[in-house]
Amino acid sequence: MTSTFGITIPHGPRFEPRLAHTFASLAAQPVPVKVALCDASDDRRVHVLADRYAPLIAYRRHGPDAGQSAAINEGWEALDTDVLGWLNADDCLSPNALATVAAAFVAEPQTDVFYGQSLIANDQGHIIGVHPAIKPPSDRLYRDDIISQPSCFVRSGAVRSVGGVGDNLHYVMDWDLWCRLYEAGARFTMTKEVLSLVVWAADTKTANLFGRRFSEIDSVLKARVGPVARATSLASFTKFHLLQYGPRGRKDHQTYKEPWKDVVDGSDVIRLPVFTYKDDVKKIRAVLSEAGPVCLSTQDETVRGDAPFVDATLLLDPASESEVVLTAPNVAARLSSLMLIDATD
Secondary structure (H helix, E strand, O other): OOOOEEEEEEEOOOOOOOHHHHHHHHHOOOOOEEEEEEEOOOOHHHHHHHHHOHHHEEEEEEOOOOOHHHHHHHHHHHOOOOEEEEOOOOOEEOOOHHHHHHHHHHHOOOOOEEEEEEEEEOOOOOEEEEOOOOOOOOHHHHOOOOOOHHHEEEEHHHHHHOOOOOOOOOOOHHHHHHHHHHHOOOOEEEEEEEEEEEEOOOOOHHHOOOOHHHHHHHHHHHOOOOHHHHHHHHHHHHHHHHHHHOOOOOHHHOOOOOOOHHHEEOOOEEEEEEEEOOOOEEEEEEEEOOOOOEEEEOOOOEEEEOOOEEEEEEEEOOOEEEEEEEEOOOHHHHEEEEEEEEOOO
C-alpha cells in the first residue's frame, strides 16, 4: 500500500522568494501529497503562491505564530497522512523524491524514518556540493546531526509517539527530533539518493552559529554524551561553520572541505542528478579551481576541455531530472560548482 505524505511549510515573518520553487517541487511529485502552509508573514506574495497551488494545500494559516517549531507541529497536527516531513521556504524536493520514499516504506515496512542525500546550493543557486554530514544511522547521531532535514521523512505514528518537534527550539529542532526518535527505538533507513536541494546562504538563520544556536547545540549534546565527546562535537560544529561561512558569515565563504566526496566514483568521476524548477535551462557549466583536462557529459552533449570551466548542453525542463557526469583528474578537489544556465544568461 502506497503511503500518503503530509508536508508542512513553515514560512517566517519575511517573504522568501524561493518559496515558489518549494511549491513547484511538491506539485511535481508523482505521488499524492498534502501540504500545510503555516505562514507567519501574511505577505500578499505568499497568498498569491498559495492560491496558485491551492489543490495541494490541505491546511493554510496566515498571520503571526509562536515560531518555526510551533508552526511545524501545527501543520502536522492538521494533516491526516501516513508519513510526515517539512520543507523550509527555501528548500525543494527532487522530482521523484516522494516516489523513492514511498517505495522504501513499502519494501521495508519496519522502517520508521527514511532519509537521503541533499544537493547544496549557494545564494546564486549554483550547486556547490552534496551534504557532507550524511551518514548511516548509528549512535553517532547523538554527537552529530547526520541527517539532512528536507530529505528526511517519518511515519506519523512515530512522530506523534515522541510529541513532534520541540516548541522551545529555534535552530536544532530537527536534530533533537531525530535523537528522540532514535532513543525511542525508531528504525532508521538511509539511501544515498538525492532527495532534496538545500540553500546554504548567508541570509539564513544558520549562518549565525553563536548565541542561541550554539546553546541549543550544546543542550542536545549535554543530554546525550559525556564532556569529552561534547567538547569535541562543539569544536567540530564550530570548525565546519567557519569553513562554510567564514568568521562573519560572508557570502564568499560558502565552501567546505570535500564537498563532493560522497558522489565520487573512484577518484576521477562525479555522477550527480541535477534538477530545476526554473524555466528554460539550456546549459550546465562546471567551474573548476584550476585548468586541466575535463570532460562534462549530459543527456544532450559531451564536451572536453582544458579551461577552468566547461559548458555542456542540458535541455532540462522544469520539474525534470538528469544525470551529469564530470570526469577529470582529482575531480573532487578541483570542482568548485555546477551552474544551471537558462536562455536569458
